[in-house]
Every structure is written in C-alpha cells, then in structure tokens.
Amino acid sequence: MTEISNYKLLFNINSPADIRNLSVEELKVLCSEIRQYMIDVISEIGGHFGGGLGAVELTVALHKVFNTPDDKLIWDTGHQAYPHKIITGRRDLLKTIRQLNGISGFLKRSESEYDVFGAGHASTSISAALGIAVARDLKKTNQKVIAVIGDGAMTGGMAYEAMNNSGLIKSDLIVVLNDNQMSIAPNKWQLSNYFTEVISHPEFNKLKGAIWDLTGKLDQFGDRIRKAAVRLEHGIKAIVTPGMLFEALGFRYFGPINGHNIAQLIKIFEHVKNLSGPILVHVITEKGKGYKPAETHTQKLHAAIPFDKITGEAIKKSVTTPTYTEIFGKALVEIAKENPDVVGITAAMPDGTGLDYLQKEFPERYFDVGIAEEHAVTFAAGLATQGIIPVVAIYSTFLQRAFDQIIHDVALQNLHVVFALDRAGLVGADGPTHHGAFDLSYLRLIPNMVIMAPKDEAELRNMLFTAINYKDGPIAIRYPRGNALGVTISDKFEYIPIGKSELIQAGSDIAILALGSMVDYAKKATQILLDNGIHPEIINARFIKPLDNEMLKNIAERFEKIVTLEENTLIGGFGSAVVEYFSDNNYKNDILRIGLPDKFVEHGTQQQLHNLLGIDPQGIAYKILKFINKNIVNKGIVA
Numbered sequence: 001m002t003e004i005s006n007y008k009l010l011f012n013i014n015s016p017a018d019i020r021n022l023s024v025e026e027l028k029v030l031c032s033e034i035r036q037y038m039i040d041v042i043s044e045i046g047g048h049f050g051g052g053l054g055a056v057e058l059t060v061a062l063h064k065v066f067n068t069p070d071d072k073l074i075w076d077t078g079h080q081a082y083p084h085k086i087i088t089g090r091r092d093l094l095k096t097i098r099q100l101n102g103i104s105g106f107l108k109r110s111e112s113e114y115d116v117f118g119a120g121h122a123s124t125s126i127s128a129a130l131g132i133a134v135a136r137d138l139k140k141t142n143q144k145v146i147a148v149i150g151d152g153a154m155t156g157g158m159a160y161e162a163m164n165n166s167g168l169i170k171s172d173l174i175v176v177l178n179d180n181q182m183s184i185a186p187n188k189w190q191l192s193n194y195f196t197e198v199i200s201h202p203e204f205n206k207l208k209g210a211i212w213d214l215t216g217k218l219d220q221f222g223d224r225i226r227k228a229a230v231r232l233e234h235g236i237k238a239i240v241t242p243g244m245l246f247e248a249l250g251f252r253y254f255g256p257i258n259g260h261n262i263a264q265l266i267k268i269f270e271h272v273k274n275l276s277g278p279i280l281v282h283v284i285t286e287k288g289k290g291y292k293p294a295e296t297h298t299q300k301l302h303a304a305i306p307f308d309k310i311t312g313e314a315i316k317k318s319v320t321t322p323t324y325t326e327i328f329g330k331a332l333v334e335i336a337k338e339n340p341d342v343v344g345i346t347a348a349m350p351d352g353t354g355l356d357y358l359q360k361e362f363p364e365r366y367f368d369v370g371i372a373e374e375h376a377v378t379f380a381a382g383l384a385t386q387g388i389i390p391v392v393a394i395y396s397t398f399l400q401r402a403f404d405q406i407i408h409d410v411a412l413q414n415l416h417v418v419f420a421l422d423r424a425g426l427v428g429a430d431g432p433t434h435h436g437a438f439d440l441s442y443l444r445l446i447p448n449m450v451i452m453a454p455k456d457e458a459e460l461r462n463m464l465f466t467a468i469n470y471k472d473g474p475i476a477i478r479y480p481r482g483n484a485l486g487v488t489i490s491d492k493f494e495y496i497p498i499g500k501s502e503l504i505q506a507g508s509d510i511a512i513l514a515l516g517s518m519v520d521y522a523k524k525a526t527q528i529l530l531d532n533g534i535h536p537e538i539i540n541a542r543f544i545k546p547l548d549n550e551m552l553k554n555i556a557e558r559f560e561k562i563v564t565l566e567e568n569t570l571i572g573g574f575g576s577a578v579v580e581y582f583s584d585n586n587y588k589n590d591i592l593r594i595g596l597p598d599k600f601v602e603h604g605t606q607q608q609l610h611n612l613l614g615i616d617p618q619g620i621a622y623k624i625l626k627f628i629n630k631n632i633v634n635k636g637i638v639a
Contacts, residue, residue, distance in 0.1 A: 007033045013087055016063035016114075024263045027064065031056045031262060034083050035289070041094050042082075046429070048105055050288040051150065052082035054180045054259070058283055059083040061265035062146060062176070065273060069113045071144040072132050076125035076153045078106030080178060088114035098429035100604030106433055120433020121398065122371045123156025125149045126175055130162055133171040144174065144273055151179040152348060155370025160249070166278045167250015174272060174279045175251065178259065180287040202271065246280045255282025260289060321486040324479045325422055327457040329354025331464050332391060333361045335493070342468060345380055345392045347373045353393035353422050373398050377405035377417070384415040389468055393420040396436025396478060397427075403442055406474070411448045414473040419443075420464070424453070424478035425517055425567030426596070426610065431603030437596050439478050440515075441572035444545050450475040450498060451545045453516030457484035459542070465493035480517045480567065482606060499546040507537030510628060511559040515541045515574045518565035518594075521610075524617035525624070532625055544574045547581060556587040563624055566595040567615065592627045594620060 004011050009026060010033040013019060022030065034056050042049050060083070062073060068088075075081045085103065086094060090112065096102025104111055106120040117128040129147035136143050153159060154177065166173055243253025252275065257268055265283070272279050336342045336358060343365040350356040350368055359366040369376045373394055380390035392399075399406075399421060410417045424436035443451050450470065454460040460479050467475045504519065505526065514522040519540045529536050537559070539551065555562060564575035575593030582589060594615060601609060610616040614623060 007037070009033055010037055010086075010091065013091070015089055016068050016087055019060060019064050019087065022064075024266070027060055027262050027266075031060055034060070034086055037086065037091070037094070038082055041097075045095060045097065045099070047097050048079045048082065051079035051180070054285040054287045054289045055080040055148075055178055056083045056289070057260050057262045057265055058148070058176070058178060058285060059087065061262055061269055062148070063087060065266055065269040066144055066146060069116070071146065072116045072129070072136075073114070074117045074125045074129045074132065074145070074147045075107050075119060076147070076149040077119050077122050078104070080148070080150060081107055084114070085112075088112055098431070098603055100602075100608045102603075104431055104603060105429065106431070118433075120430070121401065122153035123149070123158040125153070126159050126162035126166065129173055129175070130166050130169065130171065133173045134169065137171055145172070146174045146176060148176045148178055151177065152371055155348065156372055157375065163246070163249040163251060163278075170250070170277050172276055172278075174281065177255070177280060177282045178285055179256065179282060180259075180285045202274070243280070243282065246282075251278040251280040253280050253282065255280075256284045257281065259283040259285035321483045322457070323482060324457060324460060324484050325352070325354040325481075326357075327354075327460055327484055327489075328393070328420060328422070328464060328479070329357035331461040331493075333357050335465060335468055336362055336365065339389070339468065341387060342389045342391060343367065343383065345369065345376050345390055347371055347376045347394055347398060349393075349395065352395070353420070355393050373402040374405050377402040378409045380417045381405070381409040381413065381415050384410075384417050385413075389416060389418065391418045391420055391464075391468070393422060395423040395434070396421040396425075396439040397423065397434050400438065400442065406443070406449075407446055410474045411446045414448045416471055417474050418464075418467045419474065419476035421476060421478040423481045425480045426601060426606055427481045428606045428609070429603050432600040435601055436478065437569050437601065439476075440544050440566065440568040440574055441576075443476055444572065444577060446474075448473040449545060450543070452477050452496075452543055453541075454479055455502075455504075455514075455516065455519035455540045455542070456487045458487050458489050459496075460484075461489065462494045462496055463542075466496045466498075469495060470498065478516065480606075485520060496542065499543050499548055501542050501548040501551045502540040504538040504540050505536070507535045509535045509559075510561045510563060510624065511537045511539065511555045512563045512565060512624070513539050513541050513555070513574075513578060514565040515544060515567075517567050518615070521615070521617050521620055522565055525621040528618065528621035529624060532621075534625070534628070536624075541574065544577055547577055549581065552578065552581050553585075556582060556585070556589055559589065561590045561592070561628055563592045563594060563627065565615075565620065566593075568595055569598065570595040571598055590627075592623065594623055 009030045013030065019027065019030065035053055038052060066073065075084065082094070090103055093103045098105040107115040107118050109115050109118050116132065119125065125147040126149060129145050133145040136145065149159060243255065246253045254268060254272060258264055268281060272281060332344060344355045344358040345367045346353050346355045347369055348371045350359055355366060369379060376392055376394065380392045383390045399419065421436065421439050423434065424439055427434045427436065440451065443449050450473070452463045454463050454477065460477070463477045467477055504523065512522050522538050526536055526538060541548065564578050566574040568574060570576070570593050573595055575595055579591055579593070582591065597613065601613070607616070611619065
C-alpha cells in the first residue's frame with residue numbers, strides 16, 4: 001500500500017511532540033507527506049477525504065503551537081480530523097479506518113487521549129469546548145481550549161447558541177473557523193492579513209490593555225476615549241474583515257487567515273493563545289487541497305469509496321441495482337411533476353438523500369437549510385400550514401436532533417409533513433453516530449404519527465406516493481442505506497391502505513412478522529427453516545404505526561409462537577408494539593423479538609454487523625429454531 005521510503009518525515013512522527021522542534025520548511029514537507037499518505041491510503045479503502053486534505057496545515061499548526069493533549073483540542077465531527085489522527089499515534093492504523101475492529105472515522109474518546117470529545121454530528125464543538133473551558137476555570141488549571149469548527153457546521157443554530165453563551169461567560173476559549181467555501185479577493189486578503197497581525201500582536205494588546213487601564217481612571221473623559229477607541233477598532237474591522245457578527249456575540253475576531261500558509265498559522269496561534277476571553281480565528285482553506293479531483297468535485301470526494309488515485313474516479317463494483325436513495329429521489333421527481341404542491345427539504349445533504357434529482361428538475365421547489373435539522377422540520381411545518389406538501393429527507397440519525405420540533409411543531413398541530421428517513425438501521429462504516437437504530441422508537445411514541453418501512457424499492461415508491469397523498473397528519477418512511485434488491489418496478493404508483501400488512505408466504509408452524517429490510521432476510525431464513533422441518537408464515541408488516549390489528553388478531557388465534565424482526569433497537573420498537581398489542585388484548589402467545597441490542601453498535605460493513613448481531617438470515621433461523629426448541633439438522637447453521 002504505502003512505501004515508507006517515499007516519506008522523509010512522516011514515519012518519524014508518532015505524536016505531536018515530534019513536530020514541535022521542526023522548522024517551518026520541515027513542516028511544509030510534513031504537510032505534503034500527510035496529504036500524500038491520505039491519498040495513498042484512502043484511495044484504497046475509502047473514507048472521508050476532502051475535508052481532511054484541506055485541514056492539513058491547520059492541524060499541524062495547532063499541534064505545534066498548543067501543548068496537546070494537555071491543551072484541549074476539540075474537533076467538530078470527524079471529516080476534517082484524519083490528519084489529526086495521523087499525527088497523534090494512529091498513522092499506521094489509518095488503513096483500518098471505518099472497518100470492523102479498526103479506528104473510527106470520527107472522534108472517539110476511548111480511542112485516543114487526543115480525541116477530547118467524541119463527535120459524529122455537526123455543530124457541537126463550541127458547546128463542548130465551552131464546557132471544558134468552564135471546568136478548567138472551576139478546577140483552577142490553565143490548559144488552553146481550542147474548538148475547530150467547519151463553515152458547514154456553522155449553519156447549525158447550536159453553534160451560535162454556544163457562541164452567545166461563551167460571550168456571556170467570557171472564559172478563555174479559542175474557536176477556529178475552518179472555512180473552505182468563502183472566496184476572498186487578493187487585495188482584501190492582504191489587507192486583512194496585515195490588520196490581523198497588528199491587532200493580534202502581543203505588543204499591540206499590551207498597549208491596548210495599558211490604555212484601557214489608564215482611561216478607566218479618567219471618569220467621563222476616559223469613558224469617551226474608550227468609546228471612540230472601540231468605534232475606531234470596530235470600524236476598521238468592519239471594513240477589512242467579515243467578523244462583526246462574531247464580535248457581536250462576544251468574540252474577538254482575527255482573520256481571515258490563509259489556512260495553507262503554515263508560517264502564518266503558527267504566527268497567529270502564537271499571538272492569540274495567551275489572549276483572554278473568547279477568541280475566533282477565521283481560517284480560509286480549500287477542500288480537497290493538493291489533490292485535483294477532490295479540489296474540482298468537493299461533494300463527490302467528501303466521503304469516498306475506493307477510487308483510482310490518478311483520476312479520482314470510483315472503482316466500480318459489479319452491483320448494478322440502484323440505491324434506495326436513488327429510487328426515492330427519482331420517485332419524488334415523478335410525483336412532483338404531477339403535484340405542484342410538493343417540495344423537498346434537506347439539511348445539507350442533497351446527494352446523500354437523493355434530493356439532488358429534485359434540485360436539478362425543480363430548483364425553486366428544493367430547499368437546503370444547511371446543517372439545521374430543527375429548523376428544517378419547523379420550516380416544513382410552516383409550509384404545511386399553507387397547503388404545501390413538504391418532504392423532509394434527513395438521515396434517521398440526524399432527525400433525532402429535531403425530536404422536539406417533530407412533536408410540538410408538526411404532530412401537535414397534526415400537519416401533513418412527510419419524513420423520508422434515509423440510512424435507517426445499521427449504516428456500516430460510519431458507525432454508532434450514524435446508525436439509524438432508534439427512529440421506530442422515537443417516532444412511535446408521538447401521537448398522530450404514521451410510520452412505514454418498505455420491503456423493497458417498489459414498495460418504497462408506493463409508500464412515498466401514499467405519504468404524499470395522505471392528508472391526515474405527519475407520516476414517515478424509513479428505509480436502509482445501500483443498494484436495493486433489484487425487483488421489477490411499475491411505471492405506475494399504488495396507494496397502500498394505511499395500517500395494512502401484506503402476506504408474503506402462508507405457513508403452519510410459526511408466524512414471522514418482518515418489517516422493512518428484514519422481510520428479505522425472513523424470506524432467506526425460510527429456506528433454512530424448511531430444511532429443518534419448520535413451515536413459517538411470513539408477513540410484511542409495512543406499518544409500525546398504526547399496526548394491522550386485524551392481522552395480529554388472526555395471527556394470535558392461529559399460531560402459538562410468533563417472531564418479530566426489525567432493524568431497530570428492541571426497546572420501544574416494532575416488536576415492543578406487537579407485544580403491547582398482545583398484552584392489551586390478553587393474548588398469551590410466546591413472542592420472540594429479533595432486532596438491535598441495547599447498546600451502541602460499532603462500525604463495520606452492514607453484512608459484518610448483521611452477522612455479529614445474529615440478524616442475518618442464518619442468525620435469524622438459528623434464533624427461531626432455538627426459540628421453538630427444535631434440534632438443528634442443517635449443518636450450515638453456526639450457533
């Protein structure tokens with residue numbers, strides 16, 4: 001994979017302490033080698049890519065200037081933190097990133113003392129850093145606390161809540177805004193750099209402090225001087241920097257700084273590290289820096305599958321079936337062509353949710369609100385009050401962030417908002433921060449909510465059509481990550497009766513009630529059960545809310561033993577709903593619930609994780625045979 005002989009410095013760097021005596025010229029070489037190493041490794045195994053390439057100099061400068069891990073460096077999410085992992089003792093483990101038993105693609109406290117705060121969802125770093133800074137103040141220690149947040153994460157309201165609170169508390173805190181989208185004209189760039197160096201220089205701040213102390217003793221005359229000085233400084237800043245918003249929130253603003261000039265970064269961090277109060281350093285970087293394919297197509301190589309190192313093109317797999325995301329996106333466009341009231345809303349994930357198809361076809365009916373899931377949901381609620389039909393396409397794990405808005409702004413008012421939950425169930429390499437393990441549970445408890453899960457891509461299309469044409473309140477569809485099953489798709493849409501299940505296969509020995517992705521697994525497990533003399537009845541539940549009570553009554557009267565299958569936590573999920581129905585109606589059937597355990601599931605491929613948890617076809621068959629005390633004769637089953 002990687003020839004050590006191609007690197008002069010990188011393989012001598014085993015911790016940040018190893019870079020602190022390097023010269024600026026040596027650091028430039030190291031940055032180049034970190035980039036090359038990322039390209040060498042990630043092109044073979046895949047992973048988040050563009051953000052890390054853009055943050056190399058920033059990462060090296062931070063670890064050179066600050067005494068990590070004693071000084072606390074908090075990263076927002078983990079997309080930009082691969083260089084951080086490389087120089088904090090995990091260089092050789094990078095080849096395992098996002099793989100089963102390998103290192104995480106995000107920050108993880110249990111993985112390294114340099115990962116101060118775990119993060120997989122955006123906009124959290126400033127809040128966490130402020131908590132760490134206040135804890136330092138309470139304990140009367142003197143560590144520096146630095147949060148690094150990307151410009152995308154700054155679209156999240158939580159970041160501004162944290163900044164506002166930081167401005168009120170006034171603890172010593174440095175926030176680095178890693179801005180890889182803003183373009184600064186050369187003349188403005190130069191002037192801003194000069195001005196930033198002046199106002200951040202220790203001698204300037206010493207003089208400023210002395211003047212402030214002196215004028216504080218001069219009564220009203222001193223107050224007038226102070227006000228004039230503040231107006232002058234703010235006036236200059238307003239002309240040459242975009243930092244007045246941050247100043248208004250209580251931060252001293254420095255920047256913008258060229259984020260690829262290692263010498264300049266070191267200088268600014270040396271200047272600001274001993275200043276008091278909240279500081280914001282605005283750094284301009286280029287996403288994908290140093291690798292042309294990533295520079296020219298930042299979204300495609302944000303999170304990459306293995307790709308050709310020369311061209312940047314993905315290494316094609318033999319699978320030809322489209323993804324559920326593609327199926328959803330194209331179906332939405334088909335429906336939108338017939339219904340002008342349909343709009344789509346995403347929280348900074350147009351490609352990831354399939355809404356890029358709607359964006360291209362109907363740009364005026366496509367809304368990207370940034371990393372602001374709470375706003376997305378209430379924005380949708382407002383649209384719904386006026387007869388618009390908003391389709392809110394958000395990953396299952398990210399919709400958790402808008403739980404309150406779903407309840408109070410949508411469901412309480414019984415508004416017709418369609419929630420499309422991509423990445424429901426286990427997502428694979430992104431791990432516990434991204435698994436959609438809880439949506440059935442957190443949505444099922446909400447009054448007025450309807451929840452569906454399709455067994456295949458054809459049913460996903462029909463469920464989307466059903467959801468958009470359903471007029472009685474909020475409705476959600478959850479579907480998995482990855483390629484669909486390859487079933488035949490009709491050109492026409494069909495409305496699915498709300499709360500009605502589907503019989504897949506009649507049987508006599510046991511009933512299997514499967515939901516969503518588990519229907520296909522139930523069908524595959526059936527052959528193993530038949531080989532062992534068990535004839536199961538398989539039902540595609542389709543709805544978790546409302547349940548098909550007529551079907552459940554029929555099953556309760558015909559089968560002694562019943563199995564529920566779901567790719568959701570067993571606590572409060574589909575199986576729990578079935579058990580509640582049986583208990584409420586005084587049925588005494590034996591019920592086995594198969595689903596995700598009460599723990600955070602680590603990263604690995606979806607198939608690996610399903611196998612480990614016993615929710616793949618073999619695992620399901622084994623659990624069912626054990627449940628009915630059947631001696632296993634099929635040697636293909638491994639206990």
